Amino acid sequence: MTSMVSAVRSQVVGLVARRFSLSMLPDKILWPLHREGLDPVPRMAEFRANRPVARMPLPFGMRAWLVTGYEPVRQVLGSVDGYSNDFGKFAGRVGISVGQDPGGLGFADPPVHTRLRKVLTPEFTMRRLARLQPRIDAIVADRLDAMAAGGGTADLWHDFALPIPALTICELLGVPYADRDHFQKLSTARFDLAEGGGAALGAIGDALSYFRALVDEQRRNPGDGLLGSLIRAHGDEIDDRELTGLADGVLTGGLETSASMLALGALVLMTHPQMADQMRNGEGVDQIVEELLRYLTVVQVAFPRVAVKDVRVDGVEIRAGDVVMCSLSGADRDDLIGPDPHRIDPSRTPNRSHLAFGYGMHRCIGAELARMELRTAYPALVRRFPKMAPAVPPAELTFRRASIVFGLDTLPVTLD
Structure with missing residues (x-):
């Protein structure tokens, strides 16, 4: 039964990947996922100012919209009855026959979503998560020790950013200690495209079998x-399929996103010494973390939504059946965030109004866990290695060109 479930789910993911392979899509579709360094491309600001709700040219005859303005994005994400996240509805729009959806909260609608979120929410309160803090402290300290033993250089992505959330998720889910090396390999392999998409899909199937x-x-x-x-x-x-989907959702939602934030946030701190000094001295850590979340917004677009009825967003009519994509990275650079939103400023007030974790009923349920990891890892990193610097000029770093989760796949640093 386990192998059958894994095979079906891998076929679904594989079919979707083939139909929506990012490498096959033209720049006129992919540009919302592009950046110039850490910033959204200038075109994003032009759309936000002039067409915050704009038609997008998608294949398969879809009518699709890109929403870039802060308030319009909140309007779409905050709607409780105007849109569907159901994977089957989205797949149906492009003629994909789906025998089983990927599961988890992100692709579920009420009442299923409501029931599952109600089940999960108590497990992600700060009080409940507090039990993980000693383990997060130990994981971070272990990674810093391993880096220090590496001869003065490190790859911050592989040596620090990836292992911390992977091992934290082990602790959260209750993965047996003896399985943790295997689990970490499963966790990282699903995001490694060096061997092609087939290898990543195989890793997803392996992870589902494990769960x-x-x-x-x-x-x-x-x-x-x-x-x-x-x-x-x-x-x-709650049945076994739902539990498996939730576990995989925790891995998918909490690994690459947190790893990208850890790596990119560290890069920002290396290039902003005053902010690094504040972090090192424990001054305004929470404010710096929140501003890094806003400034980087590594999840660039929210899950696509399908309008279930005719709606109006910022005066634009969206028909039932249209696909709506909300740019979180675009919305978090809106002037409504505060003055000069393209500048990183931890003193910005208010600071928690960003959309890095989404908004509404699909807001990331693991937001507080991610914050715990960042608040622990950043200060420890800059204290342990106060002279850490990129080992190559920032212009030579290779960022992902068109990825829903923005990031890089290597970050070489010198530690001394």
Whole structure:
């Protein structure tokens, strides 16, 4: 049964990947995912100022809209009945026959989404997450020790940014200690496209197989992690497929996003010594983290939504069946955020109004866990290596050109 589920889900993901391969799409479609350094391309500001809700030329005969303005994005994401996130509806718009959707909260609508989020929310409160803080501290310290033993240079992406969220997710889910090296390899392989998309899809299938086996084990002997807690609290009210999807959603939503924030945030601190000094001295850590989240907004677009009825957004009529894509990176550079939004400024007030975690009922449920990782890792990094610097000129760093999660795949640094 496990292999059948993995095969079906891999086929679905593979089919979608082939139909929506980013490398096959022209720049006139992909430009909202492009950046100049860390900034959205200038065209984003032009759209936001003149056409904050604009038609986008998508294939397969779809009517699609790009929303870039801060208030229009909040209007779309905050709607409770105007749009659907259901994967089947989106796949149906492009003629894909889906036997089983990818699962998780991101592609679910009420009442399924409401029920699953209600189940998960108590597990992601600050009080409940506080139990992870000692482990996060230990994980960060271990990675810093490993970097220090590496001879004065490191790849901050592979040596620091990726392992911290991967191992934190292990702790959260209740992955057995003996499985953690294997789990970390599964976690990172799904985002490694060096061997082609087929290898990444195979890694997704392997991860799903692992999670299904973990769910089976937790059913028999619930542990102290997220899966064991959900099983003890809800029993058969939540089935194995849903638990597997939720576990995979935690990995998908919490790994690459947090890793990209850790790497890119560290890059910003290396090029802003005054901010690094503040972080090192424990001054305004929360404010700096929030401004880094806004400034970088690594999740560039929210999950696509399909309008379920005719709606108006910023005076523009969107028809039922139209696909709506909200640019989070564009909205977080809107003047409504505050003066000079293209400049990083931790003293910006208010500071928590950014959309880096989304908005509305699909806002990232793991936002507080991500903040815990960043608030722990950044100060520890700049204290341990106060002279750390990029090992290559910033202009030579290779950023992902068209990725929903903005980032880079290597960040070589000198530590001394």
